[in-house]
Amino acid sequence: MLQHPSETDHALNTARLAALGLNNAALLIGETFPDLPTLLADPVYQPCLLFPGDQAQTLVAPIEETDAKPLLLVVLDGTWRKARKLLHVNPALSLLPRIALPAGRQSRYRLRKAPAPGMISTLEAIVCALNLLEAPRNFDALLVPFEALIDQQIAAMGEQTYLRNHVNHVLAE
Numbered sequence: 001m002l003q004h005p006s007e008t009d010h011a012l013n014t015a016r017l018a019a020l021g022l023n024n025a026a027l028l029i030g031e032t033f034p035d036l037p038t039l040l041a042d043p044v045y046q047p048c049l050l051f052p053g054d055q056a057q058t059l060v061a062p063i064e065e066t067d068a069k070p071l072l073l074v075v076l077d078g079t080w081r082k083a084r085k086l087l088h089v090n091p092a093l094s095l096l097p098r099i100a101l102p103a104g105r106q107s108r109y110r111l112r113k114a115p116a117p118g119m120i121s122t123l124e125a126i127v128c129a130l131n132l133l134e135a136p137r138n139f140d141a142l143l144v145p146f147e148a149l150i151d152q153q154i155a156a157m158g159e160q161t162y163l164r165n166h167v168n169h170v171l172a173e
Helices: 012-022 036-040 082-089 121-134 140-157 160-171
Strands: 046-050 071-077 098-100
Touching: 012 121, 012 140, 012 160, 046 121, 071 082, 071 121, 121 140, 140 160
Parallel strands: 046 071, 046 098
Antiparallel strands: none
């Protein structure tokens, strides 16, 4: 995962939750990653970028090819604007094949307004991608701490504040 530096102090920091919850994950923080071409050149893996776009192949089921290299899933963490900046300032990323999640995902992140329907947190995207790529294995357990942190934030702000600032705002859209 490549995380924009502005994300490191966020209360939920979903990329950090993913890195802590997965055995074979790394979290790199920065805007530019000069060593990225070397990291992506590992002959053991087939790197791909989890990021929507015109050339992105939609994930629908596990890849069944037995002789295929395991995927090295590169995920960008930041607001959509900052994630696009990471993509722009790191040319090695534009050379990667892109994969995208199926449409219609609903975010569980009840405290953050998504700029458009189907936009989910980094952790939710990783869980969704891994559930598709690694089926029948299931990675939903990674969402348990995420849900607990959301519940704690709602409790800390109080039910009325949550309802006034988040629920009614979402319903009005």
